[in-house]
Amino acid sequence: MRLDELQGRRFVVCGASRGLGRATAEELVSHGASVLVVSRNPDAAVAQLGPTATGIAADLASAEAADRIDSAVNDVFGGHLDGVLVNSGGPPAGRALEYTDAEWSGAFELLLAGPIRLLRLLAPLMSAGSVVFITSSSVRQPIEGLDSSNVLRPAVAALVKVLARELAPTVRVNSLAPGRFDTDRVRELDAGRAQALDITPQIARERAEAAIPLGRYGEPVELARVAAFLLSSASSYVNGSALQVDGGSVTAVP
Ligand SMILES: NC(=O)c1ccc[n+]([C@@H]2O[C@H](COP(=O)([O-])OP(=O)(O)OC[C@H]3O[C@@H](n4cnc5c(N)ncnc54)[C@H](OP(=O)(O)O)[C@@H]3O)[C@@H](O)[C@H]2O)c1
Numbered sequence: 001m002r003l004d005e006l007q008g009r010r011f012v013v014c015g016a017s018r019g020l021g022r023a024t025a026e027e028l029v030s031h032g033a034s035v036l037v038v039s040r041n042p043d044a045a046v047a048q049l050g051p052t053a054t055g056i057a058a059d060l061a062s063a064e065a066a067d068r069i070d071s072a073v074n075d076v077f078g079g080h081l082d083g084v085l086v087n088s089g090g091p092p093a094g095r096a097l098e099y100t101d102a103e104w105s106g107a108f109e110l111l112l113a114g115p116i117r118l119l120r121l122l123a124p125l126m127s128a129g130s131v132v133f134i135t136s137s138s139v140r141q142p143i144e145g146l147d148s149s150n151v152l153r154p155a156v157a158a159l160v161k162v163l164a165r166e167l168a169p170t171v172r173v174n175s176l177a178p179g180r181f182d183t184d185r186v187r188e189l190d191a192g193r194a195q196a197l198d199i200t201p202q203i204a205r206e207r208a209e210a211a212i213p214l215g216r217y218g219e220p221v222e223l224a225r226v227a228a229f230l231l232s233s234a235s236s237y238v239n240g241s242a243l244q245v246d247g248g249s250v251t252a253v254p
């Protein structure tokens with residue numbers, strides 16, 4: 001895919017040391033963009049991404065992350081920005097009534113409060129920008145045993161709709177809802193499910209893959225290519241959309 005308009009563009013890519021965020025950073029860099037990698041431990045990824053990548057170590061759930069990332073954008077990009085991938089690790093597995101209050105608050109800080117604090121500072125830096133949130137298939141269909149995601153991801157989808165109106169026409173805001181991709185996060189979830197069912201992680205994976213119409217987990221680059229499209233001006237009339245990238249897993253209509 002050629003996305004020439006990404007050449008020379010500047011992006012903040014959150015959760016970009018591993019997994020889906022990392023793949024998106026690689027995709028953006030491959031099209032000539034510069035990326036500011038945000039994660040708690042970004043150094044190894046920055047070294048591998050090459051000279052157009054810079055890193056800032058920040059925990060998106062923490063109150064001070066937004067200020068630190070904003071300062072880094074000023075230092076690295078002179079305060080100008082073309083887009084943001086809002087992404088991090090997922091919230092903890094568990095059941096609604098069994099999480100502690102601290103776990104519920106932590107999930108809220110990670111998925112909603114942190115991104116709101118961040119965009120409060122970064123949105124004004126974009127003159128024709130694009131923001132993409134990575135959510136989950138749980139925005140359409142709850143996932144067994146992942147209730148903090150089941151409850152809070154739909155709220156993130158609502159935030160996307162709200163911001164798509166409030167930041168327009170300067171900044172477009174969309175979201176991507178992954179199904180199951182082969183990342184550390186999904187391997188950990190498979191290991192947890194395997195333990196609960198007394199099966200191997202490989203069998204847990206095979207059962208999950210059997211329920212996906214395309215018959216396999218996605219490769220992170222298969223989400224990253226869609227993210228790069230939404231972050232580029234090639235998607236200039238797409239705003240407020242929630243796009244499933246799930247191999248056909250979600251069966252809800254539409
Ligand atoms: N993979 C899937 O199939 C799938 C499906 C549905 C939804 N999702 C969602 O998509 C997102 C990304 O998933 P993934 O599979 O790529 O996860 P992953 O492999 O666990 O990677 C998570 C990334 O986020 C960073 N991160 C984690 N917590 C952070 C924090 N508090 N502040 C800043 N950075 C943080 C991690 O780096 P550091 O450790 O360096 O901080 C890492 O770079 C998650 O929210 C996940 O729930 C994924």
